[in-house]
Amino acid sequence: MNASLFPRIVAWAVACFLALPVLIMLPISLTPNRYLSLPKDGISLRHYKSLIDDPQWIASIADSLFVATLAAMLAVVLGASFAIGIWRRGGMAERVLQPIMLAPMIVPPIVHSVAFYKGWAEIGLLDTYTGLILVHAMKGTPFVILTVAAALANFDPRTEQAARSLGASAGRTMAWVVLPQIKGGLLSGAVFAFFISWDEIIVALFITMRQVYTLPRRIWDGLEDNIDPAIAALGSLMILATVALMILQTIKKR
Amino acid sequence: MTAVAPKTASGAGRTDRFYLLMIVLPCAFLALLYFLPVLNVLVLSVTEPQPGIQNYQMLAESGALHRILLNTLRVSLSTTALTLLLGYMFSLGINSMAPRTRTVALFVVLASFWISALIRAYAWVAILQPNGLINQLLMGIGLIDTPLILVRNELGVIIGMVHYMLPYAILPIYANMAGIDRSLLRASRALGANRWRTFWWVFFPQSLPGLAGSGILVMIFSLGFYITPAILGGGRVVMIAEYISIQISETLRWGVATMLATVLVMVVVALTIWMSRYLKVGGGLASKGGKS
Numbered sequence: 001m002n003a004s005l006f007p008r009i010v011a012w013a014v015a016c017f018l019a020l021p022v023l024i025m026l027p028i029s030l031t032p033n034r035y036l037s038l039p040k041d042g043i044s045l046r047h048y049k050s051l052i053d054d055p056q057w058i059a060s061i062a063d064s065l066f067v068a069t070l071a072a073m074l075a076v077v078l079g080a081s082f083a084i085g086i087w088r089r090g091g092m093a094e095r096v097l098q099p100i101m102l103a104p105m106i107v108p109p110i111v112h113s114v115a116f117y118k119g120w121a122e123i124g125l126l127d128t129y130t131g132l133i134l135v136h137a138m139k140g141t142p143f144v145i146l147t148v149a150a151a152l153a154n155f156d157p158r159t160e161q162a163a164r165s166l167g168a169s170a171g172r173t174m175a176w177v178v179l180p181q182i183k184g185g186l187l188s189g190a191v192f193a194f195f196i197s198w199d200e201i202i203v204a205l206f207i208t209m210r211q212v213y214t215l216p217r218r219i220w221d222g223l224e225d226n227i228d229p230a231i232a233a234l235g236s237l238m239i240l241a242t243v244a245l246m247i248l249q250t251i252k253k254r
Numbered sequence: 255m256t257a258v259a260p261k262t263a264s265g266a267g268r269t270d271r272f273y274l275l276m277i278v279l280p281c282a283f284l285a286l287l288y289f290l291p292v293l294n295v296l297v298l299s300v301t302e303p304q305p306g307i308q309n310y311q312m313l314a315e316s317g318a319l320h321r322i323l324l325n326t327l328r329v330s331l332s333t334t335a336l337t338l339l340l341g342y343m344f345s346l347g348i349n350s351m352a353p354r355t356r357t358v359a360l361f362v363v364l365a366s367f368w369i370s371a372l373i374r375a376y377a378w379v380a381i382l383q384p385n386g387l388i389n390q391l392l393m394g395i396g397l398i399d400t401p402l403i404l405v406r407n408e409l410g411v412i413i414g415m416v417h418y419m420l421p422y423a424i425l426p427i428y429a430n431m432a433g434i435d436r437s438l439l440r441a442s443r444a445l446g447a448n449r450w451r452t453f454w455w456v457f458f459p460q461s462l463p464g465l466a467g468s469g470i471l472v473m474i475f476s477l478g479f480y481i482t483p484a485i486l487g488g489g490r491v492v493m494i495a496e497y498i499s500i501q502i503s504e505t506l507r508w509g510v511a512t513m514l515a516t517v518l519v520m521v522v523v524a525l526t527i528w529m530s531r532y533l534k535v536g537g538g539l540a541s542k543g544g545k546s
Contacts, residue, residue, distance in 0.1 A: 011347025108478025119291030
């Protein structure tokens with residue numbers, strides 16, 4: 001027992017370290033002061049109010065939601081199509097192409113940010129929704145490939161062959177047999193892709209200016225000027241939403 | 255039957271084309287809109303400002319570059335070592351917990367994984383800055399008189415990076431540990447080895463693939479990390495990614511920037527190939543998405 005006590009103590013210490021920034025966010029967001037501090041005498045919701053009152057925050061949230069939703073949809077189409085294709089054909093395509101298609105996940109963001117900065121300037125996509133959505137979709141695609149491939153690994157290919165030999169067309173088989181079986185993988189892929197876009201900052205710093213102004217971009221610029229407690233209010237809301245979604249999913253799994 | 259047979263044969267041909275198209279279209283999409291721009295910019299490293307390898311010669315000659323590369327290497331190695339140590343201890347600890355408590359501990363890890371890197375870096379600034387939480391606490395209880403410098407230096411960067419990387423390290427290490435056959439440990443104990451010998455000679459060697467895989471993964475992310483070093487380093491701990499960004503947006507030295515980008519990509523690709531011996535690339539992600 002003693003031998004395993006030490007790692008368990010360390011484990012809880014690590015858990016506290018991981019939770020610390022999350023736990024600190026809520027009190028900071030309730031400070032009545034104009035600057036970043038812990039509330040000493042009384043709490044205030046002024047920073048939450050400034051989030052709602054400031055149309056710029058709302059506009060950025062809308063921008064982020066719009067970009068992330070479309071990027072996630074495109075990523076699911078690209079990623080699922082590829083994953084199903086190689087699942088069905090296997091062999092060379094799987095061994096050679098899959099690692100290549102995962103590149104947007106592995107290549108350091110700074111490298112492709114510079115690439116898109118130059119590339120999008122050449123074709124006039126700088127600071128456009130289309131430009132950002134395309135990049136975010138490609139960044140999300142590897143995650144969809146992985147989640148869909150994982151879902152397909154549990155799915156017997158003979159089911160698909162059975163549907164085909166009973167006379168269903170390829171499209172019908174896809175819609176009625178394959179896709180319903182991998183719903184879970186598609187959904188987690190979509191969640192991943194949405195989150196990747198929602199949280200993405202480095203590419204946004206390079207290829208957007210004023211027309212498209214996503215939430216991470218606004219937070220980043222807020223950090224540059226002075227550290228505004230409104231960001232803590234926003235951070236708290238984002239943390240609460242994340243934890244609520246996670247709890248919801250844990251309960252659903254049971 | 256005979257009437258059906260040719261129909262299925264041609265149907266199979268169509269199906270093959272259908273699935274082929276499903277592979278080819280996404281590949282073409284990425285080739286055109288991802289790989290082409292990336293290669294296009296990497297080529298600049300041998301054409302800007304004039305054709306030749308002068309940008310790469312700077313790697314050997316420029317003192318400023320040496321400092322940036324050393325910063326990057328030192329911070330990445332410290333981050334990797336600390337992350338692995340903490341991640342391994344954490345995994346050992348939850349491995350011996352009751353299932354219910356283990357779920358709580360893993361929930362904290364996953365929650366941390368899903369929370370924005372930007373928000374987390376912001377929180378660390380609030381905690382570590384001179385009039386931040388830690389300094390207020392230490393001065394409040396009279397342990398120190400002047401605030402400790404915990405941020406806008408390498409220490410702050412490493413704290414933030416370890417915090418970001420821990421979930422990425424813990425999930426593969428723990429997955430690997432959970433797969434180790436317990437009966438081997440019991441056999442070792444039954445044959446007379448004490449706890450420590452059993453851990454060191456039976457358990458530890460089997461947990462090495464998870465440790466190696468996570469280590470390389472953390473190294474890959476650390477080398478190209480931008481947000482956390484930029485925010486917590488406050489311009490004083492410039493790593494390769496931030497340096498590239500400065501070359502592009504301020505000094506407009508595209509040749510040097512793309513040379514460094516090329517070097518970074520080559521190192522990362524080499525590390526990824528090495529890592530694939532221990533971990534399936536992105537293998538943990540699918541389960542992370544499924545279980546979270």
